[in-house]
Amino acid sequence: MTDPDRHKNSLRQRLALHGIDGVTLMLLPALLFVLGVFVYPFLYGLVLSFQPLEGGGALANYKKFFSDPFLYNTIAATLRLAVPVSIIGLIFAIPIALRVRLLQRQRLLTTILVLPVTLGTVLVAEGLLNYLGPQGWFSRTLMFIGMVDSPLKLTNNYWGVFVSLVITVFPFTFLLTLSYITGIDPALEQAAATHGASSWQRFRHVMLPLLVPGLAVAFCLTFVQAFAVFPSAVLLGAPSGPTRVISIAAAQAAFEQYDDSMASSIAMIMAAVQLLVVLGVLAIRNMFYRGSTAGGKG
Amino acid sequence: MQLASHPFKELRLDRMSRTFGAFNALHDVSLSIRKGEFIALLGPSGCGKSTALNCIAGLLATTDGGIYIDEKRIDQLKPEDRGFGMVFQNYALFPHMTVNQNVGFGLRMRNVPKAEIAQKVENALALVRLQGQGHKLPGQLSGGQQQRVAIARAIVIEPPLVLMDEPLSNLDAKLRLEMRTEIRRIHNQLGATTIYVTHDQDEALSLADRVVVLREGSIRQVGVPHELYEKPAHIDVAEFMGFRNHMPGKVTGRTGDRVTLSVAGSTIAGMASEDVKPGDDAILMARGDDIAAAKAGPQTLAATVETIEYRGREFVGTARTADGLELIFHSPTLTEIGSRISLSVNADRALVFAA
Amino acid sequence: MIRDTSLGAKLWITAVWAVVGFFVINVLAMIATVILSSVGTRWLGTWLPEAFTTRWYLAAWQEFQLSHVLLVTFQIVFMVVILSGLLGVTAAYAIARRNFPGKRLVMFIFLLPLLVPPITFGIPLATVLYKFGVGGTFWGVVLANLVPTVPFVILVMIPFIEQIDPKVEAAARVFGAGTFRLFIHVLLPMLLPGILASLLLVLVRTVAMFELTFLTAGPTSQTLVVALYYSVFAAGVRAVQSIDAMAVIYMVTTLVWLLVALRFVNPTQIVARPKQISH
Numbered sequence: 039m040t041d042p043d044r045h046k047n048s049l050r051q052r053l054a055l056h057g058i059d060g061v062t063l064m065l066l067p068a069l070l071f072v073l074g075v076f077v078y079p080f081l082y083g084l085v086l087s088f089q090p091l092e093g094g095g096a097l098a099n100y101k102k103f104f105s106d107p108f109l110y111n112t113i114a115a116t117l118r119l120a121v122p123v124s125i126i127g128l129i130f131a132i133p134i135a136l137r138v139r140l141l142q143r144q145r146l147l148t149t150i151l152v153l154p155v156t157l158g159t160v161l162v163a164e165g166l167l168n169y170l171g172p173q174g175w176f177s178r179t180l181m182f183i184g185m186v187d188s189p190l191k192l193t194n195n196y197w198g199v200f201v202s203l204v205i206t207v208f209p210f211t212f213l214l215t216l217s218y219i220t221g222i223d224p225a226l227e228q229a230a231a232t233h234g235a236s237s238w239q240r241f242r243h244v245m246l247p248l249l250v251p252g253l254a255v256a257f258c259l260t261f262v263q264a265f266a267v268f269p270s271a272v273l274l275g276a277p278s279g280p281t282r283v284i285s286i287a288a289a290q291a292a293f294e295q296y297d298d299s300m301a302s303s304i305a306m307i308m309a310a311v312q313l314l315v316v317l318g319v320l321a322i323r324n325m326f327y328r329g330s331t332a333g334g335k336g
Numbered sequence: 337m338q339l340a341s342h343p344f345k346e347l348r349l350d351r352m353s354r355t356f357g358a359f360n361a362l363h364d365v366s367l368s369i370r371k372g373e374f375i376a377l378l379g380p381s382g383c384g385k386s387t388a389l390n391c392i393a394g395l396l397a398t399t400d401g402g403i404y405i406d407e408k409r410i411d412q413l414k415p416e417d418r419g420f421g422m423v424f425q426n427y428a429l430f431p432h433m434t435v436n437q438n439v440g441f442g443l444r445m446r447n448v449p450k451a452e453i454a455q456k457v458e459n460a461l462a463l464v465r466l467q468g469q470g471h472k473l474p475g476q477l478s479g480g481q482q483q484r485v486a487i488a489r490a491i492v493i494e495p496p497l498v499l500m501d502e503p504l505s506n507l508d509a510k511l512r513l514e515m516r517t518e519i520r521r522i523h524n525q526l527g528a529t530t531i532y533v534t535h536d537q538d539e540a541l542s543l544a545d546r547v548v549v550l551r552e553g554s555i556r557q558v559g560v561p562h563e564l565y566e567k568p569a570h571i572d573v574a575e576f577m578g579f580r581n582h583m584p585g586k587v588t589g590r591t592g593d594r595v596t597l598s599v600a601g602s603t604i605a606g607m608a609s610e611d612v613k614p615g616d617d618a619i620l621m622a623r624g625d626d627i628a629a630a631k632a633g634p635q636t637l638a639a640t641v642e643t644i645e646y647r648g649r650e651f652v653g654t655a656r657t658a659d660g661l662e663l664i665f666h667s668p669t670l671t672e673i674g675s676r677i678s679l680s681v682n683a684d685r686a687l688v689f690a691a
Numbered sequence: 692m693i694r695d696t697s698l699g700a701k702l703w704i705t706a707v708w709a710v711v712g713f714f715v716i717n718v719l720a721m722i723a724t725v726i727l728s729s730v731g732t733r734w735l736g737t738w739l740p741e742a743f744t745t746r747w748y749l750a751a752w753q754e755f756q757l758s759h760v761l762l763v764t765f766q767i768v769f770m771v772v773i774l775s776g777l778l779g780v781t782a783a784y785a786i787a788r789r790n791f792p793g794k795r796l797v798m799f800i801f802l803l804p805l806l807v808p809p810i811t812f813g814i815p816l817a818t819v820l821y822k823f824g825v826g827g828t829f830w831g832v833v834l835a836n837l838v839p840t841v842p843f844v845i846l847v848m849i850p851f852i853e854q855i856d857p858k859v860e861a862a863a864r865v866f867g868a869g870t871f872r873l874f875i876h877v878l879l880p881m882l883l884p885g886i887l888a889s890l891l892l893v894l895v896r897t898v899a900m901f902e903l904t905f906l907t908a909g910p911t912s913q914t915l916v917v918a919l920y921y922s923v924f925a926a927g928v929r930a931v932q933s934i935d936a937m938a939v940i941y942m943v944t945t946l947v948w949l950l951v952a953l954r955f956v957n958p959t960q961i962v963a964r965p966k967q968i969s970h
Contacts, residue, residue, distance in 0.1 A: 054397040056791065056792065058789075058791050059789070060870050061784065061785055061788055061789055061870060062785050062789045062791050063785070064781040064782065064784055064785040064870075065781075065782045065785035065786060065797065067777075067778050067781065067782070068778040068779060068781065068782030068801070068841050068845065069782065069797060069800070069801075071778055071837065071841060072800055072801060072803075072804060072838070072841065072842065073800070075816065075834055075835075075837065075838050076803065076804045076812060076816070076838050077800065077803075078819065079812065079815045079816040079818070079819040079820075080812055080815055080816075082815055082818070082819050083814065083815025083816075083818060083819075084815075086815070086818065130710060133703075133707050134707055134710065134711055137704065137707050137708070138711075145957075147711070147715070148957070149953060150715050150718065150719070151715075151718075152949070153718065153722070153946075153949075154718055156895055156899060156945055156946070156949050157722075157899065157942060157945060157946075158899035158900075158901055158916060158945075159901060160901050160916050160919055160920045160923070161725075161899075161916075161919070161938055161941060161942060162721070163923065164725065164919065164923050164934065164935075164938050165721040165722060165724060165725045165938070166721055167923070167926075168724045168725065168728055168931070168935070169717075169720060169721040169724040173734075173735060173736055174724065175720055175724060175738070176717070176720075178738065205717070205718060205721070208714070237700065259806070262806065262807075262808055263808060265808070266808030266809070266810045266811060266902075268810050268901075268902060269901055269902075269905075269920055272924065273920070273923050273924065285810045288810070288814050289810075289814075289906075292814055292817065292818075292906075298818045301814050301818070302814060302815050302818060304814075305810075305811055305812075305814040305815055308810075308811050309807065309811050309812075312807075312808070312811070393861075393865055394864075394865075395861050395864070395865070414864070414869070415861070415864040415865050416864050416865070416866075416867045416868055416869050418865075419867070420865060421865070421866070422861075422862065422865040422866075424858045424861070424862060425858070426856065426858060428856060428858035428859045428861065428862040429859075429862075430859060430862070430863070430877055430881075431859075431881065432880040432881055441863070441866050441868075441876070442866035442867050444876075445866055445867030445868050445872060446867055489862075489866065493866065493867075499865075
């Protein structure tokens with residue numbers, strides 16, 4: 039009865055006090071998987087990018103990338119696609135989402151919109167090749183209603199990739215925006231209306247400030263997706279001309295030149311550009327209100 | 337096959353403690369419970385009673401101290417290895433299982449043969465008077481019926497100990513009284529050792545063989561119900577037992593247990609609950625029904641009526657003395673708000689605690 | 692809701708719906724083009740093909756060895772669904788139910804593969820897989836596809852698990868269920884709708900996952916979407932119509948599962964992953 043050690047807790051008990059027990063260990067398989075198949079390869083690629091195939095110092099790949107216009111111009115080419123697509127997507131998504139949230143039956147529309155996201159870029163590119171082509175329905179319709187005299191050239195150039203990105207990326211932006219907008223308590227807008235705010239004032243002073251954090255995230259996710267454009271840039275664009283995007287450069291380094299080190303460098307540059315844009319947008323976002331969109335009871 | 341209870345002599349908590357960071361949710365709780373006893377853990381919310389129950393069940397690790405069944409230490413066992421039965425506040429029935437499957441769950445986990453499970457489940461359902469409801473899902477039952485299923489699930493495994501965590505708090509007032517009687521009846525019939533957590537003093541006093549009053553994670557008093565009700569040993573316990581009048585004063589005299597205090601300019605007598613001497617600061621505690629309107633005289637306080645409510649057989653009011661002391665009193669007649677009255681304190685039932 | 696009935700508001704609403712209509716019509720017309728072309732004989736300079744036929748499907752089936760490609764696709768998708776379910780649900784349970792040091796970091800690590808586009812992490816991943824000799828194999832493709840799906844299942848399942856009353860689990864434990872039996876008898880039946888929904892979405896995403904499969908697949912481990920890419924890439928080698936026939940087969944395999952998934956989830960959930968992302 040007087041044994042001083044008798045209340046000593048077992049290791050199991052002490053770990054459990056810190057939230058570590060059999061249940062916590064169930065995390066391990068997934069965590070080890072992501073560490074091994076995502077984090078490790080990424081770090082491996084980072085290290086590899088500093089070990090150029092042809093020597094020339096740790097930074098040789100990066101020096102080569104930023105001194106060869108054929109390579110460094112891919113950043114600008116990709117930005118020229120990703121930035122307008124993201125901005126246009128957001129500008130159209132906000133008013134449409136504000137309308138659609140009032141619909142009782144949104145499901146048919148959201149289902150149609152989720153189609154291109156689900157089908158993916160390869161199929162959209164394949165379909166657009168025909169649809170936007172000189173014999174396709176799009177030009178044919180424009181000619182039929184007399185808007186143009188000859189077929190528009192919309193494939194194998196910038197516009198083909200642009201349209202395919204809009205089709206795959208806009209629904210994504212829209213559905214994200216819709217989920218943020220429906221998360222705002224409608225009572226807030228009604229309250230603003232009872233205080234005499236017009237619909238524009240309600241949007242400008244109530245909805246927009248509440249939406250900015252969500253819109254910033256939507257923009258980032260959209261941009262990151264658009265910046266990684268790949269199959270449609272090859273199939274619908276001019277992959278050695280104006281739509282030679284950065285992922286094409288990376289894929290060529292990997293699969294045509296078998297230069298894993300250079301391919302990794304380009305992938306790292308791609309990640310860095312995405313990170314920079316995301317950080318920039320989030321920094322701007324932090325200047326706005328952040329917090330509950332649920333009204334009184336947070 | 338009759339439901340039986342587990343053979344053991346005593347369940348012992350030895351300086352059981354639990355901290356959450358710097359917060360002492362439970363501090364050095366020691367208690368020994370005899371087989372067959374019905375123990376109520378009573379206290380306001382946040383007093384540590386649910387923490388204590390969860391520690392005993394093994395759902396929460398203790399930070400210090402031990403739990404023993406006879407001489408076997410069990411606080412290092414996982415909850416599934418302790419073999420207790422438990423009734424939860426919101427019943428915690430498995431929503432996807434029928435009543436039979438819910439009640440039989442513990443037996444199934446113990447790999448009891450199917451025929452035996454069926455028989456025992458039937459007996460348990462008979463005991464809680466739910467015969468013929470076994471095929472229903474919990475969602476198809478009323479709150480009271482769900483609670484009966486939860487009780488059947490806890491007792492069917494014939495556990496050494498049944499833990500009940502505020503089992504009646506989700507029921508409406510009428511059902512609560514009915515289930516209280518049911519729980520007592522089932523306990524009398526089975527004799528299962530039970531620890532019952534509640535914040536309702538009526539429940540604790542009417543159900544338990546012994547009541548344990550917890551406050552700020554420590555045991556304040558352990559006793560049989562009438563002892564707690566008549567002679568709370570601590571000012572916190574007194575408050576919890578309905579001593580709502582709180583009269584600070586100075587001790588002016590003492591003969592035996594009888595103490596006189598000067599309270600708000602009057603001299604009031606009460607029974608000493610703690611060791612107080614003339615000259616000490618002390619607090620006189622009295623229940624509302626021990627304070628009544630009376631003629632001015634000794635043992636009375638002059639006050640102005642502030643509120644008065646009808647409570648069926650009588651009125652309950654609050655009044656304030658000139659010093660600002662608020663008193664709760666009972667009155668057989670309606671007294672007008674703002675009227676001046678004298679309130680007499682029943683000296684035999686008022687208790688004096690050290691300040 | 693507040694209804695504005697002024698002329699300006701009506702014009703604005705009309706304009707908004709016109710944009711939506713324009714977008715939807717173009718998407719549907721694009722899909723219709725693929726379908727019509729796949730069943731048309733010759734389609735040049737007219738609104739509709741000259742005649743209809745099913746022979747392109749037969750041609751596509753043989754030319755692109757679709758029976759093999761479809762078999763591989765289903766095998767890969769099946770493995771990815773099963774493994775991401777096993778890894779994802781168990782991890783989601785641990786995260787939903789326990790607070791442990793470093794939980795925020797763990798959540799961040801799980802979020803990354805969903806935020807970084809596949810083509811970005813796919814290139815170093817493919818390099819590592821080839822280094823270990825699994826690049827180009829069936830298992831290499833499975834591993835690569837698991838990278839975004841495991842975190843996806845985790846993030847979808849966490850709120851599902853959190854809404855289950857922990858008292859129900861406490862009851863199962865008190866009544867003698869260890870972690871394994873708790874899962875089998877209590878959690879799995881209660882979580883089934885959530886698991887089904889998240890795994891169907893994994894299925895749809897894996898069928899349509901181009902980049903990771905493209906980067907890691909070899910000639911025998913291509914899925915349908917990669918085969919489709921190569922056939923479009925080499926356009927001119929095969930008849931356009933048989934490529935379109937293949938595209939229709941691909942659409943059907945994706946959309947069937949999408950329709951099944953939509954019985955369990957709202958379309959917005961396919962895009963708007965759980966709220967953790969916004970913080």
